[in-house]
Amino acid sequence: MSLDTALAQAKRSRDSFGSLPSSPSTSVPSSPNKKKHKKSKYANAPSSFAHSPLSNGINGLPSRPSSSSAPSSPSRKQLPSPSHEGGGAASAWIRDALKAVDPRILESRAALPITSGKQAIIDAVRSSDTVVILGETGSGKTTQIPQFLFEAGFASRQPVQMIGVTQPRRVAATSLARRVAVEMGQPDPAVLPNVKGKARTAAGGLVGYSIRFEDRTTRNTRVKFMTDGMVLREMIGDISPVQTSSSAMTSQTSALRSNLLLKYSVLIIDEAHERTLRTDQVLGLAKRIQRERKALRQSWIARGKPANEAEITELKIIVMSATLDANRFADFFATPSTALRANATVTDARALAAANTKQEVPILYVKGRQHDVAMFHTEEPAQEWTDAALRTVLQIHVSRPPGDILVFMTGQDEIDTLARALELYSSELPAWAEAESKPTPMSLMIAPLYAALGPSASLKVFGPTPPRTRKVVLATNIAETSITIPGIVFVVDCGLAKEKVYTPGTAVETLQVQEISQSAARQRAGRAGRERAGECYRLYTQKAFEALPLAGTPEIVRTDLAAAVLQLCAMGQDPYTFDWLDTPDPEGLQESVLQLIQLGALDIHTPPPNKEAKGEKATARLVLTGIGMKMAMLPVSPAYSRSLIAAAARGPTVARQVRDLIAVLSSDRSILVEPTDQEKREEANRAKATFVHPSGDHATLLCVLYAYLAEADKVAMLTKTRSQGSADRKVVEKEGREQLKAWCQNHYVHQKAVKNVLHIRNQLRNICRQQKLACDDDHPSTTTAELSSDDSNSDSDSESGVDRDGLFVTHKVASEERGEEDESFVGMRQSLLEGRIANAALKQPSAPNTYKRITSAAGAGSTFKIHPSSTLHPSKMARERASRQTDAILFEELVFTTQTFARTVSIIEPAWLQELATRK
Structure with missing residues (x-):
């Protein structure tokens, strides 16, 4: 295990870094036991599966046990002394902050491959503005590098300097923060009390996280995990919500100075290979912020470090991933920033020129993973991958040693289908084992994992597996990177993922199931070797793997750019001169700009001609309007934010309707069940007819939501009345939940989807209050039924009308919505039209x-x-x-x-x- 360093020169060839060395632990040819197996590819599976007409099995299921322990840990080591320019006081503070670290954790950290390169990483970050780090999955880079930098003194107490770590997904941000907190001997940020002021300062630890609608940080936080979207919100800065187009230039200049991430000394951009649109925005903005802070600091030093000005430190950037085109990213940060050159805000031209020059960007490669992963492919392409996944999971379950299974799937519907099938077949396994005179298999615990799940529902995934049980995690590509699910030993990869593809010109966005890339396949396989030696079963052939593209298509070339353009303009950036890693399609960019101008969010400003600059034409630029500034502060799409602003102008009732409708439309699935069976489909249409509004689908969806809330309130009232008597409260509440569940089944309403909608609705309610968008249910006395639970996605949640204090609350029923209040939802539809x-x-x-x-x-x-x-x-x-x-x-x-x-x-x-x- 070694750490090779290659300095990136101004002109580097690909040979200077070379291709990633293929680790022998990530590729295993056809199993040597292949000839010992029967012709059926599922020889060790239950007989009910062995003779299925589907014969797309795994190439040679190994008969050898996969038991392997972690490398022997070295003897217990003392916490390494931090080395930083801050001197003894800073070192003492860091040692005191980490005094609660468990020595056993230090031993496990020392066994990680990245530990051998700790000092080289610290030295590279100190000597260079930007560092690109590549490390194999399981090398420990995501959890250890932030700790290395903290121990080295990159996070200071006064003034506050944090180490920020970005993640593409919120599940990764939260789970990583909690894991690093444990390793640093800090309290779990997820259970941080909801307190303010001095009490909040005393309650928090060194590690925190920030995701959409949830901030688990305090004044003590020094290592902060966050999603790309949240760091973008911080880059926007504290912008005044009121602005006119005439004052746009001045307001944007002041806002630009407030979004330099001055509280961060290091920004780690993790999983950069995923190339989401937000990741590309973060990369471009981070490049400009780094150069601008460098210029401001040099200017401050050149002026003799005036005492009346706050010191601005430089920003270190680390870009890292398990699979990455290192030279491309290094070249991107090595070249000058075109955005800073086109729209400079630093008055010191000499300092600006010195800061915005070519730089050297070192590339560090961390070789080795902690545990081996054996690879197995199918001999023939699978005709139906969901059936092949079912067979493979069952075959692993009855033939392989204990260890949890992670199955990569395409979406929530496929996950639910496979979960039902596994639960059905697992109930028959004891009878099969008895008939075949085989030991009784362990129990199966099915745990889904996808973006729409709430925090409580996903605890089942990350919690410990019960004794005599094998956990099967059914996940989308949300589990592909960064997060570590305890106990995973076996990975089943379908080789597919759902991606949104947007076509400029026609504005048609389709959700397509597409093949993953080779880098994504390697990432998925790496999930099996995090805690011990594992096995990856790919439901596609070796030849099919070799035909996959090396990397995935960047999101920027296949998505609508309107939201990105609005965010950039809110930060004073010109989307045409922005530092894009991949230049977006000109047609798509132009269409997004025109769309925002049409919504009233952008205006074209042409400065008056400069009489002194003869022959030079004034350059027109895009500026944010007052409406655009309000839209930028709402974390929804530009169309929805414009509709919400228009609804607020029409009154609190319309504002509430549009807010609730946005919650419905933002859910990952429809709140109405659409059966595939023809007979049930007709029955569902008859049930849906009770909700249909003559104006169309938008009002119909609202009628469904309000009818559900009315039923929930009715059940809650009945529950409260009965529980005040002699009836057992728990029994009464359970009966109430069953009654609401039966109502949903009878009306073909998807209860889980409605709960997710109510969760989003609560979040939007808080945002509307913050942005002064009045809704008619803002008063505490009209709090609706869904407030009875923080996690509206949990299966055990009840939609009772009793809040946490036991106070019964009411909601307007559907008949009032459709009759007295607004018969045709005219205001709602007019507001939607504006967006x-x-x-x-x-x-x-x-x-x-x-x-x-x-x-x-x-x-x-x-x-x-x-x-x-x-x-x-x-x-x-x-x-x-x-x-x-x-x-x-x-x-x-x-x-x-x-x-x-x-x-x-x-x-x-x-x-x-x-x-x-x-x-x-």
């Missing part, structure tokens, strides 16, 4: 039931029809004998199946379009 003006369409007289957008910039010449699932589909309207005028519609998205369809559609009035056109 979705590009999604308005008119019926085409030349083709029956065909529509075309009103905006030529978004899909000129393309026509589409209403999706069959919509309440406004012609077949459903004919069945109901409805005579609604659908000459103008508003839709949420276009999807392409056999043809292009509009989904989630509502009726709008053509006069509203004329009014908007006149206003703009």
Whole structure:
């Protein structure tokens, strides 16, 4: 295990770094036991599976045991003394902060491959502004490097200097923070009390995390894990929510000086190979911030370090991953910042020029992983990968030694399907073992893991596995990087993942199942070797693996850029001169800018000509309007934020309707169950008819949500009345939950999806309060039923109408929503139109039931029809004998199946379009 360092020169060839050496522990040829197995690829599986017509098994399931222990740990070591320019006082503070570290943890840390390169990493960070670190999965880079830097004194107590670590996903940010807190002898940040002021300072430890809607940091935090989105929020800075276009230039300049991440001494950008849109934004902004802080510091030193000015430190950047094009990232940070050069805010030209020059970026490679991973591929391509995954899990369960299983799947629906199948077959395993005279297999504990799960629901994944039980984690690619799930020994990889693909011009966004890249496949395999030697079973052939692309397609070339452009403009950045690692598609970028101008978020500002600069033309630039500033402060898409602002202007009732609708539309799945069986589908349509609103799908979804809340309140009232008597409270509450569950089943309402919606709704409610967007349920006395639980995704949550203090609360029932309050949701649809003006369409007289957008910039010449699932589909309207005028519609998205369809559609009035056109 060694750490090789290659300094990145201004002109480097690929040979200077070379390709990543293939570790023998990550690739195993066909098993030597292959000939010993029967022709069936599932020879050791239950007989009910061995003779299935599906014969796509794993190439040679090994018969050898996979028991291997961790390398022998060295003798107990004392905590290494920190070395930093701060001197003895700083060293004493660090030693005192880490005095609670368990010596056994020090031993386990010393066994990690990255420990041998600790001093080389610290030296490289001290001597260079940017460092690129590559380390194999399981080398310990994500958890250990922040601790190395803290022990070396990169985080100071006064003034506050933190080590920030970014992660693409919130599950990774929270789980890593909790693990590093344990290793540093600090309290768990997830259980940080919700206190403020001095009490909050005393309560917190050195390690914290910040994710969307959840901040688990205090004034004591020095190692901070956060999602890319949260560090982007910090980069935006403390911007005034009120701004006019005339004062935009001044406001943006002041805001730009407030988003230099001055409280961070080191920013670690982890898992950069995933290349999400936010990761690309963080990379570009970090490059500019680093150069600007360097220039400001040099200017401060050149002026004699004036005492009346606060000292600005330089920012160190570390880019790391298990699989990464090192030269590309090193070259990106080595070259000058085009954004800083095009829009400089530093007045000292000499300091700016010195700071924005080419730099040397060292590339460090941490070789070795702690445990080996054996690889196995199928001999033939799988015809149905979900069935192959089921077979493989069962075969591992009955034939391999104890150890948990991680199965990579494409989405929530596939996870739920496989979970039901595993639960069904696992119940039959004891009978099979008795018939075959085999030992009774362990119990199976199924644990799903996907983004929509709340923190409490995902505790089952990260908690300890009960005795005589094998845990099977069914996960999307959320488990691909960074996070370590305890006990995982076996990985089953389907080789697929769902990705959103956006087509500029037509504005059609499709969720497609696509093959993963080779780097992603290696990351998935690495999940098996985190705690001991593991095995990875790929449901595709070796030849198919070699045909996979080396790296995934960056999100920036396949997604809508409107949100990214809005964020950049809020930070005073020009999207056309921004430091993009990959330049976005010009057509897509132009379309996003035009969309934001259409929403009133951006304006084109042309400064007056400079009479002294003869022959030079004034350069027009994009500036944020007052509406755009408000939109930038709302963590939802630009279309939703614009609709929410428009709704607030129409009154608190409309604001609440739009806020709730955004929560429904932001959920990962529909709140209505769509059965595949034809008979049940007709039954579901009849049940759905009780919610259908004549204006279309948006109001119908709201009616479903409000009907659920009304039923929850009714159940809560009954529960409270019965529990006040002689009845057992727990029994009564259980009966209430069962009653609400039965209501959902009878009305084909997806209860888990509704709970997720209510969780998002609570978060949006807090945001609206912060941004002074008044809703008619803001008063504490009208708190709705879902506030009875923090985690609305947990299966055990009850939607009772009793809050934490036992006070019963009420909510307006669906009949009031549909009758007295707003019969046709006019204000809601008008507000949606202001944010979705590009999604308005008119019926085409030349083709029956065909529509075309009103905006030529978004899909000129393309026509589409209403999706069959919509309440406004012609077949459903004919069945109901409805005579609604659908000459103008508003839709949420276009999807392409056999043809292009509009989904989630509502009726709008053509006069509203004329009014908007006149206003703009």
